[in-house]
Each structure stands twice: as structure tokens, then as C-alpha cells.
Amino acid sequence: DQQVKQNSPSLSVQEGRISILNCDYTNSMFDYFLWYKKYPAEGPTFLISISSIKDKNEDGRFTVFLNKSAKHLSLHIVPSQPGDSAVYFCAATVNTNAGKSTFGDGTTLTVKP
Amino acid sequence: DVKVTQSSRYLVKRTGEKVFLECVQDMDHENMFWYRQDPGLGLRLIYFSYDVKMKEKGDIPEGYSVSREKKERFSLILESASTNQTSMYLCASSPSGGTNSYEQYFGPGTRLTVT
Numbered sequence: 001d002q003q004v005k006q007n008s009p010s011l012s013v014q015e016g017r018i019s020i021l022n023c024d025y026t027n028s029m030f031d032y033f034l035w036y037k038k039y040p041a042e043g044p045t046f047l048i049s050i051s052s053i054k055d056k057n058e059d060g061r062f063t064v065f066l067n068k069s070a071k072h073l074s075l076h077i078v079p080s081q082p083g084d085s086a087v088y089f090c091a092a093t094v095n096t097n098a099g100k101s102t103f104g105d106g107t108t109l110t111v112k113p
Numbered sequence: 114d115v116k117v118t119q120s121s122r123y124l125v126k127r128t129g130e131k132v133f134l135e136c137v138q139d140m141d142h143e144n145m146f147w148y149r150q151d152p153g154l155g156l157r158l159i160y161f162s163y164d165v166k167m168k169e170k171g172d173i174p175e176g177y178s179v180s181r182e183k184k185e186r187f188s189l190i191l192e193s194a195s196t197n198q199t200s201m202y203l204c205a206s207s208p209s210g211g212t213n214s215y216e217q218y219f220g221p222g223t224r225l226t227v228t
Contacts, residue, residue, distance in 0.1 A: 009153070032215050043117070043203055043219030044156070089156060093215045099144040099163070099207040100171075101215065105155035 003027045004092050006104035014112055019077040021107050023090030026071065030092040034101065035064060035075050038087040047088070048075070080111045116140070117220035119204055125226045132191040134223050136204030143209035145187035146217065147171075147179060149200040156203065162187055163209065194227045201225075 005024045013019045023033075031052040036044035050057040050064045050073065057064050063076045077084055087108050091101040120135035138145065146161040148171075158171030160179040168179050176198060180188045187206075191198055201224050205217040 006155075034215060036217075036219075041122075041221070043205070043221050044217075045219065046216045049215065099209065099215055099217070100146070100158065100161055101217065102158075103148075103156040105153060 001026070002105075003030075004090055004102045004104040006088075006090055006107045008107050009105070010108045010110070012110045012112065013080050015082055016079045019075075019080045019084065019109055019111065021075040021077075021088050021090075021109065023073050023075075023104055024071060025073075025092050027092070027094075027102075028071070029094045030102075031095050032093045033064070033066060033073050034091045034093070035062075036089045036091060036103075037084075038089065038106070044089055077109075080109075082111050082113050085109055085111050117204055117206055117218050119202075119220040119223050121223050122221060123224050123226075125228065126191075126194050127228055128195060130191075130194050130227075132194050132225065132227075134189040134191075134202055134204075134225070136187045136189070136206075136220055137185050138187075138204075138206040138218070139185065140206065140208070140218070141184065142206035142218070143184070144207045144217075145181065146205040146207075147177075147187065147189045148203045148205065149173070150203055150222070151200050159189065194225075196227050199225060199227045 034049040035047040038044040090104040093101040147159045148156045204220040
């Protein structure tokens with residue numbers, strides 16, 4: 001039972017346009033969500049997060065939207081840059097789980113110059 | 114600046130060997146994690162530890178064990194390596210308490226090949 005799903009394995013966008021990465025979850029107990037970015041041969045790095053009490057969190061070019069009723073979150077990157085090309089992982093956690101997160105499969109974003 | 118280091122970037126072992134993967138973090142984090150990453154399967158949690166000598170099974174603990182004798186060090190042990198354990202292994206750490214505990218800091222990974 002995969003509790004966090006990223007249904008698009010890959011996404012390709014043109015530089016300067018918007019990138020939208022999607023994530024769906026099934027466990028209604030999740031109350032905090034994170035996005036990580038991973039370059040080849042490196043470990044993932046934290047990008048942005050959102051608490052379940054919010055529906056939007058913005059940090060520069062990156063915005064995460066949460067729709068709790070649909071159990072869906074999305075990451076928007078505007079404008080996209082070639083350096084954003086990476087694998088993006090969505091993660092979800094429950095407050096009582098000692099920091100343990102459940103990760104999605106990842107989406108490979110390619111931003112073309 | 115948080116730093117998580119892993120003992121090897123690349124490792125080649127033979128089937129049946131005992132394999133040790135070491136992870137060290139320098140930020141006094143309580144929580145430490147071991148994941149494996151496989152194409153199309155994302156990050157799967159093998160074991161995690163929320164304190165010295167404490168450990169809990171993750172989603173795929175079979176064939177693995179862990180050791181945490183010191184707060185900064187978390188070791189993953191493959192008792193008898195098999196070819197289906199060929200994978201990228203990632204270690205992570207996080208502080209305890211509040212929403213800061215949710216953000217994990219990852220090491221660079223160890224690419225293990227079992228032949």
C-alpha cells in the first residue's frame with residue numbers, strides 16, 4: 001500500500017515557464033508535507049514544506065499548495081531554470097512518528113534552455 | 114552547516130559477505146535513518162533510530178540490521194549480502210521535537226553492488 005504517490009515519473013518544461021509537480025497521499029493522519037530535490041550522485045536536500053493547517057507556502061520561486069480534501073499537494077516552480085533539473089521527492093509525516101517520513105517515488109524534472 | 118557523511122561512495126561486495134555501511138552526522142541530531150533508493154521505487158525506509166541504542170524497523174528491514182552505539186553514528190549491516198541488495202543506500206538525520214524534526218539531512222549515498 002503506497003501511501004504517497006507521484007504519478008508522473010518525469011516532466012519536461014522550457015526554461016522560464018512554470019513547472020508543476022504533483023503528489024497524492026492516502027493516509028489522512030499525515031499532517032506535514034515536504035519536498036526534497038536530488039541531483040545525481042548526491043543525497044536529497046530539503047526544498048520546502050507545508051503544515052496541514054495551511055494551504056499554501058511560498059519560498060522564492062517555489063510554492064507548495066495543499067488540498068487536504070483531495071489529499072493532494074503540488075510544487076510550483078516559477079520561473080523554471082536549467083539548474084532546477086533534478087529528481088523531486090514528495091514526503092509526508094505524522095506528528096507522532098519521531099520525524100519518520102514516507103516518500104513518494106520521485107519525479108524527474110528536466111528544464112530545457 | 115549540517116553534515117552527514119557516509120563511509121564509502123561506491124562499494125562492490127560478493128554474495129554472502131557481511132557488509133557494513135557507516136554514517137556519521139555532526140549536528141547532534143537524535144534521529145537517524147537508513148533508506149535504499151531504487152529506480153521507480155523512490156526512497157524506502159530500512160531502519161531508523163531516535164536515540165542511542167534505540168532502533169525501529171522501517172518498511173523493508175528484512176536482510177538488514179543496524180547499530181547505534183554513539184549518538185553521531187548509525188551503522189547499517191547486511192549480514193549476508195545478496196544480489197537483490199544492490200542499490201543506492203542513503204543515510205539521513207534530523208533533530209527531535211517540533212516541525213524541525215521533519216526535515217531530514219541526507220548523506221551523499223553509497224552505491225552498493227553485490228556480485
